[in-house]
Amino acid sequence: MAWTEAPEKTSALAKQRFRWAFGTLQAAWKHRDATFNPVYGFLGMLALPSIWIFQVLLAALSPFAEVAMIIALFAGNWRIVLLYYLALFLLELFTALLAYALEGVAAWDVALLFIQRIYYRQLMYYVLGKSLLYAMRGRLVGWGKLERTATVRV
Numbered sequence: 001m002a003w004t005e006a007p008e009k010t011s012a013l014a015k016q017r018f019r020w021a022f023g024t025l026q027a028a029w030k031h032r033d034a035t036f037n038p039v040y041g042f043l044g045m046l047a048l049p050s051i052w053i054f055q056v057l058l059a060a061l062s063p064f065a066e067v068a069m070i071i072a073l074f075a076g077n078w079r080i081v082l083l084y085y086l087a088l089f090l091l092e093l094f095t096a097l098l099a100y101a102l103e104g105v106a107a108w109d110v111a112l113l114f115i116q117r118i119y120y121r122q123l124m125y126y127v128l129g130k131s132l133l134y135a136m137r138g139r140l141v142g143w144g145k146l147e148r149t150a151t152v153r154v
Contacts, residue, residue, distance in 0.1 A: 005148055012147060014127055021131040022141050024055055029135070060132060063125045089117070 007013040028035075028051045035052065037044040072081045093113055100107035134141055 008149060008151070010123065014123055017124065017127045018131060019141075019143060021055075021127050022134060024051060025131055025135045028052060028056070056128075056132075059124070059128050062121070063129075089114070092117075 007016050028048060031043075031048060034040040034044040035048040040048075069081055069085070072078075093110065096110050096113060097107055100110065
């Protein structure tokens with residue numbers, strides 16, 4: 001078991017997630033020749049393609065899907081949009097509750113799921129966009145440093 005200190009401010013969280021996203025992009029790009037290369041087994045055939053598809057491509061397209069959803073809401077398709085949104089939210093809620101149950105811990109955090117969908121996802125859109133821009137421009141990125149506060153008691 002490992003304990004880590006999570007950022008307490010949005011700016012620190014954004015910096016941390018930027019380091020993670022940019023580092024993932026760097027690692028995936030560095031090993032791009034292994035992607036879909038059977039010589040590298042599981043890494044080349046599943047892990048690296050999964051990173052490119054789910055952590056880069058779909059994450060980069062997600063903001064456009066949300067804009068399309070908002071346009072559809074105002075275009076008079078609000079019933080079907082809300083139905084799908086509710087269905088996906090309930091699926092996400094169910095899987096979160098299942099994950100907590102499998103871990104054997106109380107699921108109080110799940111009450112924040114709707115806030116996560118609004119707040120954290122928008123933050124991650126910003127972070128991934130910034131990461132992609134920095135990567136495409138070839139900008140050097142330092143690791144930075146998380147300010148430690150040690151305010152949480154165990």
